[in-house]
Amino acid sequence: MKISVVGTGYVGLVTGVALSQIGHNVTCIDIDQEKVEKMNKGISPIYEPGLEELMVKNINEGRLFFSTNHQQGFKDSKVIYIAVGTPEKADGSANLTFIEQVAKNIAANIEEDVIVVTKSTVPVGTNHYIKDIIQQNLVKDVTVEIVSNPEFLREGSSVYDTFNGDRIVVGADNMEAAKVIKVINEPFGIPVYVTDVQSAEMIKYASNAFLATKISFINEIGNICEKLGADIESVAFGMGLDKRIGSMFLNAGIGYGGSCFPKDTKALTQIASNIDHQFELLESVIKVNNNQQSLLIEKAKNRVGNLKGKRVALLGLSFKPNTDDMREAASIVISKKLLEEEADVIAFDPIAISNARRIIGEGIQYTESLEEALEDSDLALIVTEWDQIKEINLQTYVDKMKNPLIFDGRNCYDLNEVEKYSIEYHSMGRRSVLAKPAVAVQ
Ligand SMILES: NC(=O)C1=CN([C@@H]2O[C@H](COP(=O)(O)OP(=O)(O)OC[C@H]3O[C@@H](n4cnc5c(N)ncnc54)[C@H](O)[C@@H]3O)[C@@H](O)[C@H]2O)C=CC1
Ligand SMILES: O=C(O)[C@H]1O[C@H](OP(=O)(O)OP(=O)(O)OC[C@H]2O[C@@H](n3ccc(=O)[nH]c3=O)[C@H](O)[C@@H]2O)[C@H](O)[C@@H](O)[C@@H]1O
Known part of the structure; x- marks a missing residue:
């Protein structure tokens, strides 16, 4: 046809x-x-x-x-x-x-x-x-x-x-x-x-809002786990074994981005408010997500204190792996905060750099080489779980960084594996791994 x-x-x-x-x-x-x-x-x-x-x-x-x-x-x-x-x-x-x-x-x-x-x-x-x-x-x-x-x-x-x-x-x-x-x-x-037409239109918004809810829910559980000594990966796995819950979309991290979840969740709260319905659940989902995007910076500041002049390797720019799409990527919020803190930022992404330049601008440096981003850096922030990042030999952090101090927003590494290296590692909803001997960042 x-x-x-x-x-x-x-x-x-x-x-x-x-x-x-x-x-x-x-x-x-x-x-x-x-x-x-x-x-x-x-x-x-x-x-x-x-x-x-x-x-x-x-x-x-x-x-x-x-x-x-x-x-x-x-x-x-x-x-x-x-x-x-x-x-x-x-x-x-x-x-x-x-x-x-x-x-x-x-x-x-x-x-x-x-x-x-x-x-x-x-x-x-x-x-x-x-x-x-x-x-x-x-x-x-x-x-x-x-x-x-x-x-x-x-x-x-x-x-x-x-x-x-x-x-x-x-x-x-x-x-x-x-x-x-x-x-x-x-x-x-x-x-x-x-x-019917109206139901089809609603199926789309309801599906995206439900998936966003699942993400904010697991992120809240992760934030609680971290404080109570439970492990979010284990919790999500155990929850997902129940077919009524399902194992997908339970990856805790720094929240959802992209061209659709952020916009469609907001649009659905608007659609509801047009008929005088306050969609309180979805409003909370959005709020949780906004807070989640800033968590990595907060963790880094709590650990390091002042980020001024610190060389920060920002690993991953696109809103998720395998795309060059930068719309509503967590990296936008994070790089803006790093610039406010007067950090010296070098960002790695294998695909999204030209789109990122247009959105984030020239206040940070860019590289398609993960090793180059890590070279002499004081800390690394993992924002997007590209395979290149997940599959890196962890010794590279030790060899390249001034201080192998990692804040992982996407839980890329197994904690037992990280423990084999002299790396200090903070991830989402999991215990921190402290380097032996301790990494000192002034
Ligand atoms: N990006 C995604 O993964 C998904 C997007 N959607 C929805 O699909 C829609 C499209 O999204 P994207 O593909 O991301 O949009 P996009 O922004 O990447 O592309 C839209 C294209 O439409 C073109 N365009 C605008 N006005 C036009 C006109 N009068 N005649 C011809 N072309 C015109 C633009 O030049 C642009 O190339 C949105 O409503 C989005 O919410 C739904 C599911 C997945
Ligand atoms: O309407 C849309 O545009 C599309 O939105 C999402 O697709 P997309 O945004 O491309 O990507 P996802 O894989 O859903 O990821 C969205 C965001 O959620 C995050 N995410 C996803 C899953 C998860 O468990 N945890 C999590 O934080 C991702 O990192 C990413 O930032 C939906 O999954 C699609 O079904 C839908 O068609």
Whole structure:
């Protein structure tokens, strides 16, 4: 089937590539000319494992096209996917400007009946709002059906997730339209759950809010464990053995970041407050997460005192491993605090440095070499659990650092392993390992 996808970010590009891979003829449209030029040359504008290879394959096999022109991109399409951003506004609610613009682009350019499928995360009621905008601005006498099809992929494993998701949610008023979307997705072999439009929209927010809640919950338990001498890794494992709880998303650390949990949790509290419901639980989840991001700095200050002039190796910048995405990364908050403390910061990240430079700026130094970051440093802060960091020979800390003093925000190392080295190690929700002989930081 001929399909158009509007917006080629993490969701749109992966969706377009995956739909072409299962045999559809896909045109991806973006207003960003530079991005489109790159994609036409077979270069992915984002780092996602496996994406570029699949993209090039489908371009070469003549099923995948990129354009900046909505009219050309929509030509002969039976289905148009919307995958533009829905960033947060100053009050935390979802900004629908890009969505409104696409609805107008659709109205102005379609020449035959279409099904408009929204993949973007949008507040309950938005799909109907999209239909209204399209109908009010239509140029040709055509019929438009809408389907809510929220996306559940994770960055860093988006290609894998698209082919191996747990469910595809389809929210529709019109069962014929729902059936078309079901058939399009059949080759993925993933169960499709069909429901009404509003429920589909809410499933997305509720799912992200629930996962964020799980993270803040385990982080609170971790903070308590640390003070009581219990071990969060052990606690999370023991909890996860209960199938009703499940073992996933119980990794304690410095909290969740990224383009979605922070924004979607805030948007859901706004959605609730619009109907005079105070979502107290979710408000606490957000508060716990905000505090969690600063904990590493607090721990370091409690241990070292003044960070002024201390050489700090900041290990990992992206909001999670395997992505170059810096949106709402804990490293932003942490590097800002380090600069306020007048620390001398050198940051390591294998992929995200160019994005980080734009957000964090030139107040810190950057390197793609972990060893270079550690060289002569007084302390190391682990912010993102990249494999390069997890798999490092721990002796490297001893060899390279002025003082092998580590504050690990992602519990990268086994405590028994750390104890074999002359390293002082503080992690999250676990006992500290003190170096023998003690590491002295003045
Ligand atoms: N990033 C993620 O992992 C996930 C994101 N989502 C949701 O999906 C949506 C998209 O997110 P991302 O892919 O991260 O966004 P993004 O910000 O990376 O990409 C959006 C793209 O849309 C383009 N665009 C904006 N207006 C346009 C227009 N009128 N016509 C054509 N292109 C236009 C932009 O140039 C940009 O390339 C958001 O609602 C997000 O909440 C849902 C699940 C996962
Ligand atoms: O709506 C979205 O955009 C997406 O948001 C998340 O995906 P993503 O943000 O890409 O990445 P996650 O793996 O969920 O991690 C989010 C954050 O939570 C943190 N996290 C995750 C799991 C955990 O146990 N502990 C923890 O601190 C990660 O470090 C990261 O900062 C959801 O997992 C996806 O299902 C959803 O589609």
